[in-house]
Amino acid sequence: MMLTGAVGFGLLISPQAALSLLPREIYSTFANYDLSTIPLFILMGQVAFHAGISKRLYETAYHFLGHIRGGLAMATVSACTAFGAVCGSSPATAATMSSVGIPEMKRYGYADSLAAGAVASGGGLGMIMPPSVVLIVYGVLTGQSIGKLFVAGIIPAVILTALFIVAIAGVCMRNPDAGPCGERYDWPARLRSLGGLSDTIIVFALVIGGMFKGLFTPTEAASIGVAGVLGVSVIRRRISWSGFVQSLQETLRTSCMVMMLIAGAVVFGKFLAVTRIPFDMAGQVAGLDLPGWAVMTAILGIYFLGGCFMDSLALVMLTVPVFFPVVLGLGYDPIWFGVVIVLVTEMGVITPPVGINVYVVYGMTRKIAPTIALESIFKGILPFLLAIILGIAVLFVLPQAVLWLPGLMD
Amino acid sequence: MNALTSTLSVIERAMRALAACCLACMALITVIDVTGRAFGHPLFGSEEITAFLAALAVAMSLPYAHSQRSHIAVELFYVRLGRTARTAASLLTGTLSLAAFGVLSWRMARFALTTRESGEVSMNLGLPEWMVMGAVALGCAVFTLMILRDILRLVTGVEQA
Amino acid sequence: TMLTYSNFFPPTHIQSKLAHEWAKEVEKRSGGEVMVQYFPGGTLTKARQAYDGVVQGISDIGMSALAYSRGRFPVMAAVDLPLGYTSGVGATSVANEVYRHFKPEELSDVKVLYFHAHGPGILFTKGKKVEKLEDLQGLKVRATGNSAKLAAALGATPVAQSMPDAYQSLRKGVVDGGFYPMETNKGWKMAEVVDYCTESYPAAYTTTFFVVMNKAKWDALSDNAKKVLEEVSAEWSVKHGEAWDSSDEEGREYFVEKGGSFIPLSKAEGKRWQDAARPVIDQYIEETTAKGLDGKAIVDFTERSLKSAQ
Ligand code: NA
Ligand code: NA
Numbered sequence: 013m014m015l016t017g018a019v020g021f022g023l024l025i026s027p028q029a030a031l032s033l034l035p036r037e038i039y040s041t042f043a044n045y046d047l048s049t050i051p052l053f054i055l056m057g058q059v060a061f062h063a064g065i066s067k068r069l070y071e072t073a074y075h076f077l078g079h080i081r082g083g084l085a086m087a088t089v090s091a092c093t094a095f096g097a098v099c100g101s102s103p104a105t106a107a108t109m110s111s112v113g114i115p116e117m118k119r120y121g122y123a124d125s126l127a128a129g130a131v132a133s134g135g136g137l138g139m140i141m142p143p144s145v146v147l148i149v150y151g152v153l154t155g156q157s158i159g160k161l162f163v164a165g166i167i168p169a170v171i172l173t174a175l176f177i178v179a180i181a182g183v184c185m186r187n188p189d190a191g192p193c194g195e196r197y198d199w200p201a202r203l204r205s206l207g208g209l210s211d212t213i214i215v216f217a218l219v220i221g222g223m224f225k226g227l228f229t230p231t232e233a234a235s236i237g238v239a240g241v242l243g244v245s246v247i248r249r250r251i252s253w254s255g256f257v258q259s260l261q262e263t264l265r266t267s268c269m270v271m272m273l274i275a276g277a278v279v280f281g282k283f284l285a286v287t288r289i290p291f292d293m294a295g296q297v298a299g300l301d302l303p304g305w306a307v308m309t310a311i312l313g314i315y316f317l318g319g320c321f322m323d324s325l326a327l328v329m330l331t332v333p334v335f336f337p338v339v340l341g342l343g344y345d346p347i348w349f350g351v352v353i354v355l356v357t358e359m360g361v362i363t364p365p366v367g368i369n370v371y372v373v374y375g376m377t378r379k380i381a382p383t384i385a386l387e388s389i390f391k392g393i394l395p396f397l398l399a400i401i402l403g404i405a406v407l408f409v410l411p412q413a414v415l416w417l418p419g420l421m422d
Numbered sequence: 423m424n425a426l427t428s429t430l431s432v433i434e435r436a437m438r439a440l441a442a443c444c445l446a447c448m449a450l451i452t453v454i455d456v457t458g459r460a461f462g463h464p465l466f467g468s469e470e471i472t473a474f475l476a477a478l479a480v481a482m483s484l485p486y487a488h489s490q491r492s493h494i495a496v497e498l499f500y501v502r503l504g505r506t507a508r509t510a511a512s513l514l515t516g517t518l519s520l521a522a523f524g525v526l527s528w529r530m531a532r533f534a535l536t537t538r539e540s541g542e543v544s545m546n547l548g549l550p551e552w553m554v555m556g557a558v559a560l561g562c563a564v565f566t567l568m569i570l571r572d573i574l575r576l577v578t579g580v581e582q583a
Numbered sequence: 584t585m586l587t588y589s590n591f592f593p594p595t596h597i598q599s600k601l602a603h604e605w606a607k608e609v610e611k612r613s614g615g616e617v618m619v620q621y622f623p624g625g626t627l628t629k630a631r632q633a634y635d636g637v638v639q640g641i642s643d644i645g646m647s648a649l650a651y652s653r654g655r656f657p658v659m660a661a662v663d664l665p666l667g668y669t670s671g672v673g674a675t676s677v678a679n680e681v682y683r684h685f686k687p688e689e690l691s692d693v694k695v696l697y698f699h700a701h702g703p704g705i706l707f708t709k710g711k712k713v714e715k716l717e718d719l720q721g722l723k724v725r726a727t728g729n730s731a732k733l734a735a736a737l738g739a740t741p742v743a744q745s746m747p748d749a750y751q752s753l754r755k756g757v758v759d760g761g762f763y764p765m766e767t768n769k770g771w772k773m774a775e776v777v778d779y780c781t782e783s784y785p786a787a788y789t790t791t792f793f794v795v796m797n798k799a800k801w802d803a804l805s806d807n808a809k810k811v812l813e814e815v816s817a818e819w820s821v822k823h824g825e826a827w828d829s830s831d832e833e834g835r836e837y838f839v840e841k842g843g844s845f846i847p848l849s850k851a852e853g854k855r856w857q858d859a860a861r862p863v864i865d866q867y868i869e870e871t872t873a874k875g876l877d878g879k880a881i882v883d884f885t886e887r888s889l890k891s892a893q
Contacts, residue, residue: 032641048472157772542654
């Protein structure tokens with residue numbers, strides 16, 4: 013991808029320019045403060061994993077949901093949404109939740125495609141649930157209130173989580189082996205299992221509480237989370253020095269791969285920009301003489317196609333300025349459009365060929381579950397794609413789902 | 423060949439240790455900044471330091487990531503090939519990536535040098551950022567050498583793809 | 584000839600729209616001899632890479648801020664000092680004057696088309712009223728690069744954050760305020776999260792933006808094309824300055840609409856702020872002199888042209 017991008021750029025502009033572009037783009041991706049939270053959120057997940065926190069979390073979830081088919085996958089996507097309230101980036105959510113969720117789901121005999129599909133798609137919930145990098149960029153580009161955009165994302169994130177749960181139930185109905193039923197626990201056992209949640213609750217309270225009290229920003233929450241998980245684990249003597257070193261190494265390996273992939277996508281995006289394909293496409297749609305809903309569908313179609321090949325942030329940067337006036341002219345609400353765009357671009361992060369979340373999850377699983385093939389992850393996301401499309405349809409029919417909460421802010 | 427392999431693995435381990443330190447420091451810096459801020463003494467430029475440490479951590483772990491074969495490459499279609507075809511495909515992709523990362527290391531080093539000459543420093547703390555760029559170039563260079571080692575191994579038949 | 588133009592301002596920003604109009608005007612007046620492909624929002628090169636990108640030929644023309652390359656433009660950096668700016672038009676005129684007068688070596692690897700500079704950067708706070716210098720002591724204030732030096736000199740504790748982060752930090756009360764131009768209240772929605780504007784104009788700074796062109800591409804142009812570019816650039820630099828002022832006006836209205844209130848400084852208090860900011864300027868002179876330039880002369884000229892401009 014990086015190579016194609018660089019060669020293409022060289023042909024369109026000049027080889028000299030391409031050779032200069034390469035180190036600059038790669039360096040600025042590596043030394044990007046917002047992206048630097050990715051290794052930290054991965055580290056947080058790794059430390060939690062090595063300290064057994066995730067295991068206890070899943071044991072608890074299993075006590076409650078294990079007897080339902082696909083119950084752990086349902087717990088995973090719910091956990092993704094909860095984690096998304098701390099994390100502004102969708103690959104980072106996918107990375108953290110895959111190191112936590114996949115080993116547990118494998119342990120309980122879940123199918124590769126369901127386990128990996130759930131975390132890759134669930135990562136997208138991290139972008140829709142505020143804070144969200146894409147919504148910040150959208151707000152700045154279009155002059156919309158970032159605060160309102162954030163609040164607007166909450167209900168759609170919850171709706172989508174529910175739809176994901178329905179999708180998982182659907183998968184398990186068609187193929188009961190994908191998410192096998194476990195035994196049913198009685199209520200005393202379930203309540204006892206809640207004790208396993210204490211570490212998580214302490215860390216969660218620290219991170220969420222600190223953010224709401226204004227002690228640190230969402231971007232800084234990654235580091236605080238690492239310190240919190242580590243602190244709790246050390247005090248309770250649940251992590252060894254070698255476990256800590258292992259989590260550092262595992263984090264390095266994975267983040268290195270993730271950052272290389274992002275750098276590749278960035279270089280490819282530059283190539284796409286100089287072909288002017290995104291600009292031309294946007295211009296053409298804006299000129300169509302069709303009813304409003306048809307133009308909107310066409311616009312969303314372009315976002316979906318673009319998302320297949322590009323990083324969602326770059327795509328939003330390229331196209332929102334062209335579509336935004338069109339959308340306003342058709343009478344759609346700007347806040348609503350922002351949330352819908354995030355939903356559509358989150359489809360992009362799980363579709364081939366450039367599905368960052370899928371690659372992230374694949375990279376994470378190399379060590380913890382090396383049997384999972386890239387193909388089966390792409391297969392596993394299908395039901396979730398349908399769920400997102402359904403979610404967008406819901407937002408079309410019921411725009412109040414987006415606009416009700418921000419309306420309360422006035 | 424053996425000398426190259428053993429030297430590389432020593433370098434790889436040293437760089438990995440450094441990368442791990444950078445990663446740990448990233449979290450530490452923010453914690454210090456946030457704690458300090460609560461008491462009215464934030465650490466100025468902590469975002470900048472964190473971003474540099476992130477670049478260093480990624481660059482220094484490039485060789486380690488390679489030694490763990492974590493690159494996805496074309497694994498999807500690899501599994502469908504026979505042994506000879508697989509070796510040939512490995513050689514081809516190996517040579518391509520050798521060329522690509524060779525060029526990248528060279529350009530990254532030049533980028534570091536031109537930045538140093540321009541007198542440009544980091545925006546908030548005025549740190550010599552070209553050094554971080556140089557470290558990224560170093561990471562890429564070692565990464566390139568490791569690809570070279572793999573190709574030599576394939577050619578000499580020490581290891582099958 | 585087809586030229587590529589990279590601008591880090593997002594396409595919806597007035598400064599980006601103006602740059603796009605510049606491109607169209609150049610196409611029109613050159614009778615189609617010069618065509619421009621315009622890339623806004625950092626889609627071709629990001630803010631920090633725009634200058635280097637032009638030198639290296641990644642784009643043929645680029646607009647960005649000099650401040651992103653700290654240390655690289657020692658002479659022009661004088662314009663960004665807290666000299667007490669009062670308008671974007673004034674700051675823009677000073678930037679172009681300083682360039683014309685010194686023709687600094689630091690910009691010799693490109694063809695400079697024009698500069699523009701934003702309106703006065705002043706203090707905004709949330710919750711805490713800053714009426715005199717003492718009120719500012721120890722407050723955590725969002726500021727980067729140049730404005731961070733100013734914040735520190737005035738006794739505040741600078742916190743370097745990106746604008747989206749600053750919005751969040753202010754909303755949650757992680758920081759107490761920020762130094763920025765009035766337009767940012769609307770452009771980055773900062774008015775939603777701040778309450779007070781201390782009219783710290785006597786110590787107001789600015790940020791200089793450049794529009795530069797790849798040298799080889801410039802040399803290859805016909806004489807007529809060069810003339811058109813120079814003409815349009817001269818006209819547009821004024822327009823950019825005016826646009827900064829009208830954005831400031833919109834930012835002011837939005838700030839008032841969101842319930843913000845102003846805290847004027849008395850003449851005597853203003854003088855105290857000006858004096859407190861002086862070490863930033865002295866430090867600049869010292870650093871520039873160490874680089875073998877006449878720092879004192881640069882500052883003197885800049886201050887003189889500021890006085891005649893406003
Ligand atoms: Na989020
Ligand atoms: Na995709």
